[in-house]
Amino acid sequence: IASCSLFLTHTDFRPSFCSASVCQVLAAFGSLTRHLRADFDLQTPSFAQALYTVLQEINGGGLRRCAVSSAPVVNALKAQSGYVANSAQDVDETLLTLLQLLDQDRDHHQQKHQTSACSNITTRPRALSGLRELFQLAENSSNSCILTRFSWKTQQQQPPRDPKELFVPVAVPYESVLCRERRCSQCGHVAVAVLERVRTVRLVIPPDGNLINAWNAEVGWRWTREPRASVQCSRCKTKTACDSRALALRPAEIVCVQVVRLAYDSIRRRVVRNHARVRVPR
Numbered sequence: 001i002a003s004c005s006l007f008l009t010h011t012d013f014r015p016s017f018c019s020a021s022v023c024q025v026l027a028a029f030g031s032l033t034r035h036l037r038a039d040f041d042l043q044t045p046s047f048a049q050a051l052y053t054v055l056q057e058i059n060g061g062g063l064r065r066c067a068v069s070s071a072p073v074v075n076a077l078k079a080q081s082g083y084v085a086n087s088a089q090d091v092d093e094t095l096l097t098l099l100q101l102l103d104q105d106r107d108h109h110q111q112k113h114q115t116s117a118c119s120n121i122t123t124r125p126r127a128l129s130g131l132r133e134l135f136q137l138a139e140n141s142s143n144s145c146i147l148t149r150f151s152w153k154t155q156q157q158q159p160p161r162d163p164k165e166l167f168v169p170v171a172v173p174y175e176s177v178l179c180r181e182r183r184c185s186q187c188g189h190v191a192v193a194v195l196e197r198v199r200t201v202r203l204v205i206p207p208d209g210n211l212i213n214a215w216n217a218e219v220g221w222r223w224t225r226e227p228r229a230s231v232q233c234s235r236c237k238t239k240t241a242c243d244s245r246a247l248a249l250r251p252a253e254i255v256c257v258q259v260v261r262l263a264y265d266s267i268r269r270r271v272v273r274n275h276a277r278v279r280v281p282r
Contacts, residue, residue, distance in 0.1 A: 174199050176252040182242040184233040191234055195249070204260045205274045211259070 178196040183189070203214045232239040261274045 174252055174256060175250075176248050177250040179247050179249050180244060181247070182231060182244045184236065184238075184240060184242055186238050186240050187233060187236040189233055189235040199252070200256050200258050202258045202260055204263070207274075215257075 176198045178198055179192060180196070182191045184191075203211055205211065206214055230239055231242045233242070262271055263274065264270075265272045
């Protein structure tokens with residue numbers, strides 16, 4: 001998501017066009033719309049329901065055509081207490097806000113499913129066992145999918161055979177998992193830092209306006225060396241300079257790029273804006 005001409009080319013810049021453009025990007029992601037269709041009781045208001053209504057308004061109810069309708073978008077999103085649609089939000093901030101609220105709805109419904117299953121442990125032991133297996137499958141899956149809809153009406157009813165019917169990704173395709181490795185210069189001990197999940201890539205526009213070189217330098221999905229830092233080794237307990245390098249264990253399927261046009265001019269001591277035409281990497 002590097003350029004959204006649907007709102008950037010409009011003369012009257014308002015947050016409504018920002019929200020409409022981001023929601024159109026989400027509507028093009030098929031598994032998200034399937035997740036919103038399959039889950040969440042219609043009588044329980046949630047952010048996912050409001051977002052699904054927004055997607056229907058944007059795409060004319062068919063989730064196929066792309067026609068901007070900013071008024072229903074803003075009205076539906078402003079009705080949610082956790083959403084803030086002001087002029088300070090950029091495209092990437094709006095997208096991350098939507099994904100964060102979807103994660104909150106996911107956690108709430110997962111807890112509800114777990115509570116419902118644990119309350120019926122004496123009457124439906126087989127159902128609870130199958131539910132635990134599915135949760136374990138979701139945790140160990142490389143796709144890091146989430147539980148969408150899972151319930152048994154009777155004791156004899158069996159869960160679906162295909163786990164893909166129960167788990168669909170929502171925010172995971174927008175995340176890149178990074179790992180940092182430090183090697184002690186004294187004893188040679190290698191320590192792997194905690195995994196880091198990144199959803200936004202910041203790219204500063206170079207003077208020539210070519211983002212391809214900036215993209216290759218910032219998002220090289222390979223081992224990249226970092227400046228040496230003085231860190232205490234966990235084995236020899238000595239504080240020495242360690243060689244650090246980073247690796248993206250799993251690149252994001254959909255990358256949210258934040259283009260930075262503002263820079264500080266140290267000579268003139270003011271903030272300047274780069275008006276160069278941007279060539280976005282494909």
